[in-house]
Amino acid sequence: MQPQDRGGMSGPRESEQEREIDVVSPADRANLRARPIRAGEVIRDRREAILASWLQRVRGERDRPQVAALVEAIAVLADHLSTGTTPVPELPADALEALGDGIDLTEIVGELGILRDSIVRIWDVPDPRLLELRIVDQAIDRAIAAAIDRHARARDRTLAAVDRISNAALASRSLDELLDRLLRVLVDSAATVDCAAILLREGDVLRVRASMGPDDGGRLGATERIGEGFAGTIAFTGRPLEVTRPAADPEVVRAVYGVPLLDNGEPIGVAHMASATVTEFSRQDRQMLAAIANRATSAIVQHLLRERAEHAAERLREREREFRTLADNIPQLAWMADAAGVVYWVNRRWIEHTGVDVLAMHGDPMTAHHPEHRLRVAASWDVALERGEPWEDTFPIRDRTGRYRWFLSRAIPIRNERGTVDRWFGTNTDVTAQRFLDEATKLLNASLDYGKTLQELARLAVPDMADWCVVDLVVESGAIRRTCAHDDPQMVERARAWNDRYPPDPAAPTGSAKVIRTGEVEFHAEVTDRDLVQIARDEEHLESLRRCGVRSLVTAPLVARDRVFGAVTLVTTESGRRYNAQDVEVARELGRRAGMAVDNARLYHDSQQATRTREEVLAIVSHDLRNPLGAISLAAANLVIEHGAAPTSRRLLELIGRSTSRMEHLIDNLLDMASIEARGLSLSLAPHDPALLVRNVVETDEAVAAERKIAIAVDCDFGGAQLVCDGDRIEQLLGNLLSNATKYCRPGDRVTVRGRLAGDRAEFVVEDNGPGIAPDEIPFLFQPYWAARRSAVRKGTGLGLYICKGIVDAHGGAIWVQSQPGQGASFGFSIPMRAPPAAA
Numbered sequence: 001m002q003p004q005d006r007g008g009m010s011g012p013r014e015s016e017q018e019r020e021i022d023v024v025s026p027a028d029r030a031n032l033r034a035r036p037i038r039a040g041e042v043i044r045d046r047r048e049a050i051l052a053s054w055l056q057r058v059r060g061e062r063d064r065p066q067v068a069a070l071v072e073a074i075a076v077l078a079d080h081l082s083t084g085t086t087p088v089p090e091l092p093a094d095a096l097e098a099l100g101d102g103i104d105l106t107e108i109v110g111e112l113g114i115l116r117d118s119i120v121r122i123w124d125v126p127d128p129r130l131l132e133l134r135i136v137d138q139a140i141d142r143a144i145a146a147a148i149d150r151h152a153r154a155r156d157r158t159l160a161a162v163d164r165i166s167n168a169a170l171a172s173r174s175l176d177e178l179l180d181r182l183l184r185v186l187v188d189s190a191a192t193v194d195c196a197a198i199l200l201r202e203g204d205v206l207r208v209r210a211s212m213g214p215d216d217g218g219r220l221g222a223t224e225r226i227g228e229g230f231a232g233t234i235a236f237t238g239r240p241l242e243v244t245r246p247a248a249d250p251e252v253v254r255a256v257y258g259v260p261l262l263d264n265g266e267p268i269g270v271a272h273m274a275s276a277t278v279t280e281f282s283r284q285d286r287q288m289l290a291a292i293a294n295r296a297t298s299a300i301v302q303h304l305l306r307e308r309a310e311h312a313a314e315r316l317r318e319r320e321r322e323f324r325t326l327a328d329n330i331p332q333l334a335w336m337a338d339a340a341g342v343v344y345w346v347n348r349r350w351i352e353h354t355g356v357d358v359l360a361m362h363g364d365p366m367t368a369h370h371p372e373h374r375l376r377v378a379a380s381w382d383v384a385l386e387r388g389e390p391w392e393d394t395f396p397i398r399d400r401t402g403r404y405r406w407f408l409s410r411a412i413p414i415r416n417e418r419g420t421v422d423r424w425f426g427t428n429t430d431v432t433a434q435r436f437l438d439e440a441t442k443l444l445n446a447s448l449d450y451g452k453t454l455q456e457l458a459r460l461a462v463p464d465m466a467d468w469c470v471v472d473l474v475v476e477s478g479a480i481r482r483t484c485a486h487d488d489p490q491m492v493e494r495a496r497a498w499n500d501r502y503p504p505d506p507a508a509p510t511g512s513a514k515v516i517r518t519g520e521v522e523f524h525a526e527v528t529d530r531d532l533v534q535i536a537r538d539e540e541h542l543e544s545l546r547r548c549g550v551r552s553l554v555t556a557p558l559v560a561r562d563r564v565f566g567a568v569t570l571v572t573t574e575s576g577r578r579y580n581a582q583d584v585e586v587a588r589e590l591g592r593r594a595g596m597a598v599d600n601a602r603l604y605h606d607s608q609q610a611t612r613t614r615e616e617v618l619a620i621v622s623h624d625l626r627n628p629l630g631a632i633s634l635a636a637a638n639l640v641i642e643h644g645a646a647p648t649s650r651r652l653l654e655l656i657g658r659s660t661s662r663m664e665h666l667i668d669n670l671l672d673m674a675s676i677e678a679r680g681l682s683l684s685l686a687p688h689d690p691a692l693l694v695r696n697v698v699e700t701d702e703a704v705a706a707e708r709k710i711a712i713a714v715d716c717d718f719g720g721a722q723l724v725c726d727g728d729r730i731e732q733l734l735g736n737l738l739s740n741a742t743k744y745c746r747p748g749d750r751v752t753v754r755g756r757l758a759g760d761r762a763e764f765v766v767e768d769n770g771p772g773i774a775p776d777e778i779p780f781l782f783q784p785y786w787a788a789r790r791s792a793v794r795k796g797t798g799l800g801l802y803i804c805k806g807i808v809d810a811h812g813g814a815i816w817v818q819s820q821p822g823q824g825a826s827f828g829f830s831i832p833m834r835a836p837p838a839a840a
Contacts, residue, residue, distance in 0.1 A: 040079035043119055047071055053118040058111055074119070175303035179210030182296050186273060187212055190285045193273045194253075198261075199224065199231050200269040200304070206231050213274070231270040234258045238267055240290070244279045254279045257286055259293045263301050271296075333397070333407070333428035335365060339421050341385045350428075355400030370396040370404050381411075388413050388421045397428060401575055403463060405432040432464050433586040440590060444597035448604050451481075454566075457594060458485035461570060465586070468495075468548075468571035472504055472512040473558070473598070480504035480513070480566070498544065502537050510534050512567035515555045519564045522555040523584050552579045556591035560599035568594060632660050676806035683726040683810055690723040690730075690762050691716045694755055697734040701742060709747040712738070716755035723762050724834050725811055733807045736800040737766040737827045744825075745770040760833050761813070767826035773819040781817060804829070 043050065051067055183196045195213020199206035204226055211219045227236040234241050242257040258272030271293050275281065327334045328348040335358075336345040343365050346358050354368045361367045366374050373395040384391035391411040396404035411426035440457055447453045454471045461469035462485050471483045482504050484495040506513050510531075515522050524531055527550045536542035551572045558566040568591050572579065636656040694716050705712050723730075734753070741751045745768050754765040773781070784802040808815040813831030 040075040043075040050118045054115050057114050175307050183212040192275045192278045194276045196273040198271045234260050234270045235267040257281045261297045335426050337424040368398045406435050448601045450598045450601040455483045458483050466570035467573045470569040473566035515557050515567040519557045524553050549573045554579050554587045556587040558591050558595035560595040565598045681810040687722040688727045690718045701738050705742045710745050711750045713752045729807045733804050736804050741768040761830045763830040765828040769824040772821040772823050
């Protein structure tokens, strides 16, 4: 059977000859009129004629048994319908399937219509109404065929759309491409759709990711909050939504229909379509959009996951690029190691410094470590790996020239979400300069012999900071004294010979002489031959400089208190190192520290010289004054004996005696002060009874105190213990404190001297109930030449308490004072019962 034309209503066409075939004889007609006709019986009786007519009219080959079975089934159905029997049995499925093998649905409907017409012709009588009824049946058949054809086309279109959706999901390389293809399928498959869009969820909003229609590009990127608006309501409820709006203007949207894109019940977006031609979308169009949503959601989710993964990967790559850029440009050497401590990455600084990359060292950075430190560093690194704790160590690392520089090395563990160490990130910070400055500071502070110290400083700078180090110092005559240091002693001897032949010229236009004159740093990152020509004194000197191979140098002044004492020069030769701005600052700081050390040493020597001069003057003065004072005192005593009868003469002579005694005491105090400031008091140690020392002092001052109506009490209990001390100095100390107390007390006041054992120390306290001391005066009481005005009448020289402190310090003890105005004062001190080893 050939396919039928589907341009209009489909089905087999009858020729005029076919319409004239009469399958009912006149005898049959007579029998039919004589009794009631049952359709089922007629069909069975005339089955052969029905089959012949049907087969002739369809012009095709059919399996006769299969068609016969179908006719029988129709007869059975007719029997039931005639008698009203229920339920009405259906046609056998095998007969329909056999009939429809390889035949389009519309053709099957047409052939069934021919079969019906072949059966109806059994009752064919010359009745015009029956003919018209057959025409109506044929019209209805053709209408049914057309509807079925349209349905079949819609079904085919839907199936094709679903197939295109699947292809789009598979063929799309990106999410945006997938969404555009989906919308194209929808618009192409539904004639009533004028525009469409797909919105995807981003947090609490929906963003238009694809749009197709008159303004397909204008809406891209627009957002709509979930729960608000058309698409937001669909996403919030998770159900389809249709809005119809009849309008006369064809450009106005009349119908909008949208469906949610659900992934495991959660909305990931919304797809909607709109029409300006219909007020309501057909069921097929709605199903089309639903099919797109259902079929495409999983693909959209996959693309979203891929897009997020790509974005995350891109962010990760960007962070890695940022990290590598940062790591390659930090001043530190940086590296990363796996959980086992095997290095798998180093930054550019590491390679530039060591000249070795990660492959060359086979994951072991210790190949660049100093051999003397490897075992120690490896042990500390193993401990950090085992404990998963941050690691830190300081050790030398070899550079590309084979020289070692000191680095502070640190590494921190990087843990995963389970808390397990995944890898390590480490840095090596060059601390050679800081280490050198620290060592230089210790060296400079260790000795006040700056000449020797500067020699040691020059040797300290080689080789960590320089191949050559030259220190020039301006001496008192204005000349420059030079010290050189190098790793090779022969080179040092050669330099000394050069200095003898070419001594530093203070007037030289360049080099250290210029730096000393100007106080400004001179820096040559790259020493050229022109620079050597300016430095050289003659051709021989120039040739010597060239042979040295000077590459780079920096000269900094030795400065303190805005004075320049000399210059330090750092030079590189065979190492090939080039100094930079950081090295200039190191040299400048070195010059500042060395200058301060030189200045302090000179100040110390000057002060020592001044102290020695003062001691010599005091010794001369005291010696020269004691003789005339002794003569005056002796003469006054003799005059008292000879002329003491006259009261006036006696008072004058006693005044002379007291004045000379006071002058002798002042001289003793000055000598003691000089000794304390110079080297401390010298002691003559011996065992003494501390209670006896107190009684001796009290007995000496009792008479004077009694004259002023001041009572002195003693409260001592040392349990017979012996105190190893300088007895004279302790009595001098107690005498000064007791004298001070009686000096500032008023008539009727009381002074008490106490003594006790305090562990392994003897403690003495002299307290009074006099006027007391103002709090702001107490911090200054033990300073020399500071006399507190505690009385409007009496003043002190300010040396007594200073000497008291000197005596206590010499014994290794402590001295203190407690006082409140109007409540008296208490001076106390304690010293060890046994003399300290240094004093002994």
